[in-house]
Amino acid sequence: MDYKYDTDFWAGNAARKIWDDIVPGEPRKTIPYTLTKEAIYKLCHATGDMNPLYVDEDYAKTTKWGGIIAPPSIHVLLMFSCTPNDDWMRSPGTINAGQSWSYNIPARPGDVITLHARALDKFIKGDRLFAVHDNVFFNQNNEVICSGRGWTIRPM
Amino acid sequence: MENKFDITEGQRIEGTPFCPTRETIWEFCEASLDYNPLHWDDEYMKSNFGKTNFGGIIMHGMSNFSLITKMMTDWALPQGGIHRRLETRWKAPVKPGDTITPSGTVKKVKPTEKANWVVVTVQVKNQQDAVVAEGEAMVEFPH
Numbered sequence: 001m002d003y004k005y006d007t008d009f010w011a012g013n014a015a016r017k018i019w020d021d022i023v024p025g026e027p028r029k030t031i032p033y034t035l036t037k038e039a040i041y042k043l044c045h046a047t048g049d050m051n052p053l054y055v056d057e058d059y060a061k062t063t064k065w066g067g068i069i070a071p072p073s074i075h076v077l078l079m080f081s082c083t084p085n086d087d088w089m090r091s092p093g094t095i096n097a098g099q100s101w102s103y104n105i106p107a108r109p110g111d112v113i114t115l116h117a118r119a120l121d122k123f124i125k126g127d128r129l130f131a132v133h134d135n136v137f138f139n140q141n142n143e144v145i146c147s148g149r150g151w152t153i154r155p156m
Numbered sequence: 157m158e159n160k161f162d163i164t165e166g167q168r169i170e171g172t173p174f175c176p177t178r179e180t181i182w183e184f185c186e187a188s189l190d191y192n193p194l195h196w197d198d199e200y201m202k203s204n205f206g207k208t209n210f211g212g213i214i215m216h217g218m219s220n221f222s223l224i225t226k227m228m229t230d231w232a233l234p235q236g237g238i239h240r241r242l243e244t245r246w247k248a249p250v251k252p253g254d255t256i257t258p259s260g261t262v263k264k265v266k267p268t269e270k271a272n273w274v275v276v277t278v279q280v281k282n283q284q285d286a287v288v289a290e291g292e293a294m295v296e297f298p299h
Contacts, residue, residue: 007191039187046187047222048174051229072229072239073222080189092193093205096217098291100243127206156206 003031006085009092017088019129019154022119030115033081037109040070043077069106075146078107078137082115089133093155097130101148105139112140120149129154161272161297163235165265169276171227171258176215178252184219192216215250220258220289224278227258228293237274237295244278244291255283260293272297 006012037057044054049071052059060068083089107113120134133150178196185191193200194214201213221244228239250256257280264275273296280289 005189007185007189009191009193042187043222046180046183047219047226048172049222049226049229051226053233071222071225072242073218073225076188076190076216076218076222090192092200094192095194095205096246098243098245099218099221100241102241103239153205 003084005081009090012085013091015086016091018091019122019131019156022088022122022131022154024119024121024132026118028087028117028119029084030082030117031084032112032114033078035070035074035078035107035109035111035113037068039077039081040068040074040109043074044071047071047073049073065106065108067108069108072101072103072106072146074107075101075135075137075148078113078115079135082113082137083117088131088154089152091155095153095155097151097153099148099150101146103146104144107137107139107145111145113145114138129156161236163262163265163272163274163297165262167262169227169231169260169262171223171230171260173255173257174219174223175255176219176250176252178213181213181215181219181252184216188216188218190216190218210249210251212251215252215254217244217246217289220244220246220250220256220280223256223280224258224260224289224291224293227260227278228276228295231260232295232297235297237297239293240273240296241294242278242291243293244289246289248282248286248288250282250288254288256280256288258289263292271299 121132136147
């Protein structure tokens with residue numbers, strides 16, 4: 001990342017879109033991100049998924065991939081690393097209600113990853129305000145890594 | 157990787173239990189860059205979310221998601237399969253001190269022109285046997 005990632009999600013929160021402002025179909029601002037072995041290792045360690053295919057280069061070289069790949073769930077990190085601080089996904093109190101992801105090819109260390117993202121839909125259920133996030137990650141060769149939707153309950 | 161395809165409907169898949177703590181949840185914040193105060197701010201978590209009060213910090217839903225993708229990949233890869241899809245809904249919050257365990261059941265085996273596709277019903281339960289996440293996964297076993 002060549003911008004300062006703000007870990008305080010309250011900072012700049014006033015600039016983020018609230019549910020009323022979200023326009024389904026409107027592209028969100030995104031940022032290219034270069035994936036590293038270190039970032040993959042950190043995520044694998046945090047999720048207890050220490051498959052040697054993700055963390056051991058010597059082992060990974062013996063597999064059909066010929067080197068370390070990222071686990072499918074790498075989009076967890078990519079969602080935040082490919083979006084700017086003012087993205088509304090960071091709004092404190094955003095609650096994840098469900099996710100649906102399709103995996104095409106694995107992400108790899110050194111990949112320069114881009115995100116195409118938008119809100120696909122927004123709706124009200126009971127007292128809650130929902131948004132549907134629509135996301136596709138590409139590598140530097142314009143190949144799809146994965147695509148997915150997330151349903152979040154927006155803070156009020 | 158050239159194993160014969162012998163997956164049948166009804167087959168069970170058992171995942172690895174995971175015991176989140178404040179420390180593992182914070183580690184997930186740092187690894188995923190998701191610093192939503194839901195996951196670390198005790199003061200903030202005293203407040204209500206609509207009609208819901210979580211009564212303390214909660215684990216990231218995506219930590220659950222990763223636990224299921226691990227189960228699916230650990231199961232599929234040695235048999236020549238590729239984890240292709242996962243859809244989940246979160247049913248209950250997970251808190252520090254819980255023990256959560258994913259499992260799955262093969263719901264459907266669907267041969268297509270190029271592969272055998274396996275649809276797996278997945279769920280994650282806590283130590284009280286309550287379902288905290290449920291959904292469906294798909295694995296491709298190319299011909």
